[in-house]
Amino acid sequence: MIFSEIYSAYYNAVAKILSKVIEEDTTEKDLQNIIESTAFAESSLTILPALKSGKWQVINEELTTPILNAPTMPLTTLQKRWLKSLSLDPRIRLFDISFDGLDDVEHLFTPDDYVVYDRYLDGDPYYDEAYVKNFKTILEAIKNKTPLKIEILNRLHQPVTLNTLPIRLEYSEKDDKFRMISKGCKYGGTINIARITNIEKYNGSAITLTREKQTEYKVVTLKVYDQRNTLERSMLHFAHFEKQVEKLDDTTYLAHIKYDKDDETELVIRVLCFGPMVEVIEPDGFRNLIIERLKKQKALM
């Protein structure tokens, strides 16, 4: 249903090549560049010879083409059905999107067909107009690279004003929250959009742009005992991290997981959820965090 050559990187590369050839005189090097940026590492070994040799008869040896118009393709029914499904997602309210032209199209999926069952219940308020307005203002500011004056409530519920340059929006699927990643803000570069109470364009003197906060990575080594299907469960659970796994014997594995130091507490509880089937080997600091919690637990029960 999805796996079709009409969506292929080769077709896309050839479409771009044809557009270029139609538009202006083109060298083989130009074609090579298009292939490298559009298709895969080894694609030029196939695409260029196929075009030049007349295997694919859309370009001839002199790099001219009988094709008259820059290639385009209408949206497929599958693409339209997918787009139509987005209309039922509450997060679509964050975007100025029109579904004109999709009236006769069936949804590919609806909320009846698909459920996320373990998303946190305090996600962002997509039906709150002030929230949506703030989101759109930030997105425009990111695109136009314009600084913003933002008012948020801090942990003590006191209003704080920040002048900052937003650079992107980070979305967590588990938290169902958007965070603004920004520069120039002394309180750290990450702000939950739902905590913003007021936002306006910053018109003051130039703000000093601090660098985007660099992620400090650490590595934890876990020993995975493959009982109760733990190998598979843990490898999937930690799949979104950069990781490396070694097999020690038929039932024991070592997993090295690279994580953001700021997320250490979260990772500690994620390791705990595997119980005695996953053991922290190193570093000692991380292992001690687990030991600390276990000691407290033992004292309670």
Added chain:
Amino acid sequence: MSSYNELIKNFERIRNYMREFYVYGFKSRNDYDKKSARSYDDERRRLESWLGDYMRFERTRDGKNMFISIDSRVTVHNPLYRAFKAKSFTDRDITLHFIIFDILYDSTVKMTLPELLDTIDNEYLCDFPEPMVFDESTVRKKLKEYVEEGIICTEKQGRTVLYYRALDKVKINVDAVQFFSEIAPCGVIGSFILDKLSESQENFSFKHHYINVALDSDVLATLFDAMSKKSYITVTNLGRKSGEPKSVKLVPLRVFCSVQTGRQHLLAYEPDFRMIKSYRVDYLSDVKIDEVCENFDKYRALMNETQIHMWGVNNRKDVERLDTVEFTIRFEKGEEYIMGRLMREKRGGKVEQIDENHCRFTVEAFNCNELVPWIRTFICRITDIHFSDPFVDKRFKKDLKKMYRMYGIEGGAEE
């Protein structure tokens, strides 16, 4: 012997390799089926070509281990989508594709099959030294494919069929497609849309982002299609314990996606057992849509009724015989956020504050074992706990002792 090709005809084999390389990544070449060593080399080479630097290797005593290593928080586009853009085709397929859409450049251009054939021969191929020759049936077949894809339309004038390009009135919002192509089901379809647009700024990144589910997009899309048709399916399910593929007939009812475990399950009515069961989507393949199921709405209503008692994906037991779980946790002054954690993670459970330092969580669910991993995340705060299933209760407490032993904590000695 066929030579290596960067493109592939069948997705299923590469789906398995990608899963192995991405999720596990500890197998060496020798661990794969000996008979398919050549296949392993070809698939590895393809993945290196598609994924570039995301493919890593490590030398071990058993040989060279290939694996895919991706921090999905840093990567703005799911790299695994690239596999869906590697479908093989023939020389004639690609030639016809670009010529047909050039002839039918505008929706107002309408042509019969013979007219199209004449134009292809006389205006497009005639200047090539050895022009391809397309017969009527080849072009008709290609047009039929495109009509099915919805990109070419037909119109009848008497007994004559006219072909023209589908009218495209949809205005794409790039921001929305960029965002949903990463987080919506079958997001790879959004990625196909973005591929046809000119490059644009990337404004989003993603945390807790399980990109592996992309590999199941084709299966998922077919399941959705079957649900919209209210149809039975026949599907190959890889037995988790047996490791053997088995064909099963099901009525697909709903896909349950986890954003905490990286797994997706299909909840489906299995007529042979007369019950709703869950199936891992990544273990399903070769989905065929069969006849309409007259009782689809009835089974879905049953699903809706029972869903409130599902903590995870287990829907097997009788609604009359639910498990109960109850536990109390302690928090200190200044740790009230723990209550907040319980409130946002409680799903169908109930949270009540007992005093200024304690709160209690209770839930009735089909299978209390499904709560165990979550409850363990409160280790260091649990003051008492009770599972109605004695086996789970005993095992939870035994596991705690095992953890004490594992970390050398006094009092964790074997009983």
